[in-house]
């Protein structure tokens with residue numbers, strides 16, 4: 001497929017936003033059960049929530065560039081019964097809304113403790129909003145991943161690993177940003193977020209490499225023989241029926257050299273996983289803000305490469321019909 | 326239930342592209358507005374077409390065969406392009422099984438073109454909506470037209486009658502009979518899309534002549550001459566036996 005930058009930015013930006021929210025919420029739930037020092041600063045949750053919201057808005061804006069008729073985008077909510085894209089269109093504002101309420105509650109310090117257990121664990125209204133937000137966030141990851149995973153003849157995508165990778169990569173980038181952000185507002189949580197960032201990044205490394213290995217040995221079900229229905233071992237196209245190309249020749253190929261394509265794989269493996277893990281490790285040891293922010297930026301650039309590769313790698317069966325001018 | 330469809334006979338298609346041009350001509354002049362056509366006479370002509378004729382070579386020189394292969398939307402009975410559409414712009418008609426796009430609802434997200442394994446959908450890069458074969462839905466029901474012209478433009482244009490049109494759910498229709506009796510098949514059956522359009526394969530007419538058919542078994546002396554005859558009134562073997 002031809003990677004569209006609008007979709008690359010959409011999926012990576014909302015991934016950061018969702019991951020950052022999950023990080024904030026993890027922090028709050030740990031302190032609710034007293035595993036972390038309680039009441040980290042108000043700014044950590046409210047400004048953190050705002051930043052996460054901005055990433056989601058950024059992703060939403062990027063998505064409009066993908067549409068031919070953005071003014072009709074509201075129609076995309078109609079077919080949620082059958083279309084994962086439609087479901088994503090509903091899940092995204094749901095996450096944004098809950099995130100907004102979550103951040104606002106923390107900022108205004110509106111919170112009521114509903115219940116305190118004997119051990120001191122607290123259940124508060126903001127925690128309930130957070131739980132709903134977390135569910136919506138995971139639903140959004142599921143929708144985003146399923147948009148790609150549900151197309152069975154895009155065999156590189158048609159695997160649960162697609163959803164798992166979207167979830168883990170988004171979460172990892174959000175946790176890395178939370179670590180960097182904690183240097184301002186919650187220095188006490190630096191180690192906590194840092195170690196989680198490394199754990200999630202390395203888990204994502206395992207699942208992403210698993211999908212690379214899976215796709216290396218893929219057996220394509222369609223061939224020139226099934227495409228035109230002629231039983232002969234040698235079937236070769238000699239004319240595709242047009243000379244100047246069409247959307248079929250432009251949209252379904254990455255148009256880059258094989259060398260470029262291969263090198264992007266190594267680029268993203270280094271930038272998404274190796275470099276950030278080292279930078280975070282060093283950054284939390286010295287509480288060094290520059291190192292931690294560079295970890296986030298390097299990883300984000302790596303994720304753009306990762307997403308490019310994800311799209312470029314998918315081999316659409318329609319290409320069998322468009323081999324030679 | 327009705328399922329309108331085309332049957333394309335690869336045995337007679339000569340690859341003349343008459344269906345391509347008549348399709349474009351009819352559909353670019355229709356109420357839905359023109360189909361884009363950039364640099365038609367320039368260096369890189371490109372545009373939206375509902376139908377393309379491709380050419381394949383089967384076999385290896387010198388044992389090759391050229392197959393001309395027209396391809397348009399196959400109006401699948403289980404179309405993967407329809408459920409993925411977020412707006413409902415892509416739909417399959419209950420009444421006759423035609424898969425259509427509502428150009429006023431389409432947001433141009435291209436997701437349906439990813440979900441068609443046949444590359445049958447082409448976005449109009451000027452109108453920014455998804456386009457594809459409509460089976461000339463604005464022609465086949467038009468009562469202004471004489472009955473015999475209520476067929477898709479490509480079917481009428483084909484000089485070799487390689488394109489047949491009808492209802493595949495009616496077992497006695499011309500196309501059902503052709504599919505049944507001439508070995509009609511579907512493209513990429515591996516994806517379970519159940520295309521309604523079918524293709525008829527190349528059919529070779531072969532006569533097998535056995536060696537004994539080259540020699541007259543009743544002429545053991547291999548003499549090419551009139552059969553020797555006995556006297557006209559003598560009894561013959563033909564009177565008492567049959568072979």
Ligand code: SF4
Nearest residue numbers: 398399401404406441
């Ligand atoms: S051929 Fe493609 S566009 Fe047409 S109905 Fe089948 S899947 Fe949809």
Ligand code: SF4
Nearest residue numbers: 410431432434435437
């Ligand atoms: S391009 Fe149009 S018809 Fe296709 S999925 Fe998007 S909205 Fe539906």
